[in-house]
Amino acid sequence: DEMSLKRSIRARVPPMLTDLYQFTMAYAYWNSGRHNEPAVFELFFRENPFGGGFSLFSGVHDCLLFLRNFRFTEEDVEYLRSVLPPTTNPAFFQFLRELDCSGVTLRAVPEATVVFARVPLMEVDGPLAVVQLLETSLLCLVNYASLVCSNAARFRLAAGPDRKLLELGLRRAQGPDGGLTASRYTHIGGFDMTSNVQAGFLFGIPVAGTMAHSYVTSFSSLEEVWPQTLLPADGEKDPIDLISLTKGLLGRLCELLGAEPAKIHEGELAAFLSYAIAYPGNFLPVIDSYSVSCSGLLNFCAVAMALIELGHQPRGVRLDSGDLCRQSVEVRRVFKHCAKFSVPVFESLIIVGTNNISEQSMMELSKKENEINVVGVGTHLVTCTRQPSLGCVYKLVEVRGSPRMKFSEDPEKSTVPGKKAVYRLLDSEGHPLMDLLCLSEEPPPLAGQTLRCYPLGQEAHLAVTPTQVTCLRQEVFAKGQVRNWSWWMWELDSQLSRSRPGM
Amino acid sequence: DEMSLKRSIRARVPPMLTDLYQFTMAYAYWNSGRHNEPAVFELFFRENPFGGGFSLFSGVHDCLLFLRNFRFTEEDVEYLRSVLPPTTNPAFFQFLRELDCSGVTLRAVPEATVVFARVPLMEVDGPLAVVQLLETSLLCLVNYASLVCSNAARFRLAAGPDRKLLELGLRRAQGPDGGLTASRYTHIGGFDMTSNVQAGFLFGIPVAGTMAHSYVTSFSSLEEVWPQTLLPADGEKDPIDLISLTKGLLGRLCELLGAEPAKIHEGELAAFLSYAIAYPGNFLPVIDSYSVSCSGLLNFCAVAMALIELGHQPRGVRLDSGDLCRQSVEVRRVFKHCAKFSVPVFESLIIVGTNNISEQSMMELSKKENEINVVGVGTHLVTCTRQPSLGCVYKLVEVRGSPRMKFSEDPEKSTVPGKKAVYRLLDSEGHPLMDLLCLSEEPPPLAGQTLRCYPLGQEAHLAVTPTQVTCLRQEVFAKGQVRNWSWWMWELDSQLSRSRPGM
Incomplete structure (x- = not known):
């Protein structure tokens, strides 16, 4: 429910909780008149955590609260003025004062979905300068949430379905909010x-x-x-x-x-x-x-x-x-x-x-x-001792409708260019066969039709006939508003219910 | 300065950020009329982090803000009423409504002091029920702060004095406040x-x-x-x-x-x-x-x-x-x-x-x-990959002037009973020789006088003649007020100064 969400300390994540270079880049975009160019960033991780085969992607909810409340205060702007180079055009600070996420569209997998490495889990679409500014905050909100959620799932698998599990980590977490x-x-x-x-x-x-x-x-x-x-x-x-x-x-x-x-x-x-x-x-x-x-x-x-x-x-x-x-x-x-x-x-x-x-x-x-x-x-x-960070990244894949790619001295850091659609293909028993990445302009795969696909990082192709095809991501934020609130919250609602102390 | 401290999100650490058992214990103390008995807890860690020889103890500042602001809101109390057993005497909730830290005295080492394993770094002295309630929050505030500060010091030692070091961890930390x-x-x-x-x-x-x-x-x-x-x-x-x-x-x-x-x-x-x-x-x-x-x-x-x-x-x-x-x-x-x-x-x-x-x-x-x-x-x-938690603990050492000790199935978890004084003994060059634990009622060691001491966990004793003796901890909070503010802040003030972007 909205009330309890608003009480969350996450409603207070300020847009200043980001890296300085997001602001210097935003200024350079603004200065060259490119700040409103439509751009698409993708968020994904490169390896499943804990040497395992999956992750539970989490933190979407906190990202939505963050996007909805994204506004700079006068105090924020004054601080930025004091740390950005003195040659910064003063009109840029007026631009920041008026900034919000009304031009941003977020497509994301639902909270706590089982997901896999290298699949784009979030797509952030909007004015170049704004979606750039969001990078660090979004990563901060999903990286640890997904890591610790996945770690909990692994403890649950190790414990079996019957044993009750109690979390006691507050005193060892990274401060109050980590806990x-x-x-x-x-x-x-x-x-x-x-x-x-x-x-x-x-x-x-x-x-x-x-x-x-x-x-x-x-x-x-x-x-x-x-x-x-x-x-x-x-x-x-x-x-x-x-x-x-x-x-x-x-x-x-x-x-x-x-x-x-x-x-x-x-x-x-x-x-x-x-x-x-x-x-x-x-x-x-x-x-x-x-x-x-x-x-x-x-x-x-x-x-x-x-x-x-x-x-x-x-x-x-x-x-x-x-x-x-x-x-x-x-x-x-x-x-x-x-x-x-x-x-x-x-x-x-x-x-x-x-x-x-x-x-x-x-x-x-x-x-x-x-x-x-x-x-x-x-x-x-x-603390997720075995692997204390997930390593989600946020990469630019399209600007003004044209694909973007990063190469790298480390080949695995290169990115897959272009705005994509992500489908989860299921077999006749409803089990996932694979997650299929297509360009968003390509026709979607159809249930019952055989398609040829190319597993990432492999030369050979594969023929697959899905019994069912689902879209992995849904539009959850657009025009400054959380969309499909009920849709993406049902999973949480069904899990969270207040009760008297156990044990 | 006070203003910037108040802006800190840490001013908002609520007294509810603790483990439920602190409240059930507080109730049992209150129910048996023992809640105001004077009690002493000690905070220490058992092993230096990262397999090293020291730690930098940090987070004292956040603890002081927490103690100063320790009050339950009406909403907090109503929530506690809903989760504590229904047999809880309603007068207990009135007790909680009036609770603050005006009876608590905190002795602590100054922020970012070089410290060692098993030395009591904080002593929390006050009414039994109150100092019990503080446990988890204090541990949460010092554990990660000390760990990451110590980790930074190790990176600094590895980098040498001349190379500039830039922290970039926000996107990989445990959420906004971890960052x-x-x-x-x-x-x-x-x-x-x-x-x-x-x-x-x-x-x-x-x-x-x-x-x-x-x-x-x-x-x-x-x-x-x-x-x-x-x-x-x-x-x-x-x-x-x-x-x-x-x-x-x-x-x-x-x-x-x-x-x-x-x-x-x-x-x-x-x-x-x-x-x-x-x-x-x-x-x-x-x-x-x-x-x-x-x-x-x-x-x-x-x-x-x-x-x-x-x-x-x-x-x-x-x-x-x-x-x-x-x-x-x-x-x-x-x-x-x-x-x-x-x-x-x-x-x-x-x-x-x-x-x-x-x-x-x-x-x-x-x-x-x-x-x-x-x-x-x-x-x-x-994330302090090599050891993602410090493991500070908070142990009862005295109640109503009489010492308390915990035994354990794990011998290293047993505690050293009694309220203590902690001295740092220095040699003629001003280098630390050892930290000396005494009972608080024992006379302090004197500079120039040889004393016999017993290294923790060893049978043999040692004769030491310190050139200088300092008290490792100082009273930093008493009667609801931060004491010696200027004294314990000087170190931070000298390190923190606002400036334009580096690199």
């Missing part, structure tokens, strides 16, 4: 939840989280637990002393499991009790502050049993260090033990694992025996 | 200029840049050059036909250098002429759009000679692909040739190199023969 972008686009890429409250607020992503180690270590004795009582869930009026109840259960649990009561950390028990009293329906402590098997797990089970006796439903535990798989198996074994002897609710407790998870360790985790229901991922997800 | 943070902190870390106009506007960093390949490829013939004339620099009234003048010079140049006129790209010449006419004092084209040696270099030299004849001073060239060192040597050879035969101004032209430069390739470049005066760095600088 917000990460939360937003990892959700689109397949993550279920984020820890980032501002991302929940702005984008409606489900937020999750309960307790850090500092909460546990801030307690040292049961005397710090206050109040010490909890009301039963069924509405009975008499509060129960949760400390006494839990102490009794803990004693029996130690006997049952052959554990040493002396090794149990009292501060940890106090922290768990105090949290359970504050949030009896949201009890999911981190259990590795001292020792999972000697203290944290036993304290959890005792408090959980007490909550269950009062009719509350504990949620589970979080493991944050060591061998998560091995520990989760041990934790689940103890849960099953507890369930068998007394409380069946223990069967449904969840185990959350968070400890520097990479795509590699997610794949290993999926192969090993483990009982982890929710995986939290931070650093490797948001 | 701004990168520009700002790479400047502090040793870069001379940025291409990022908004960073110049907000932070006064010198901005630089002239022309991209798209400008060159947008021209196809000399007919597109308009106006075709240029006024001499000495104020003579008669404009000179720059095209004819340059064509004549280009012919002579081809003869002189034995070049083939047929290989010279007319569109490139048109682009250079048109830019030179727009900015005769800022002529620094990119010369590899077609071929450096067969076209770009010759076109540059001819236009530069024409400018010089009219009394203008060309600036130089940019190389953006291929072997930059080899090409720069060839370019310099041709410049010297031109200088010897006709125009001594050619001696002072600069060569800018930009092509996916990493710290490694910067070191190689410094070892190889080359003539590059300015190096532009983007992707590897801002």
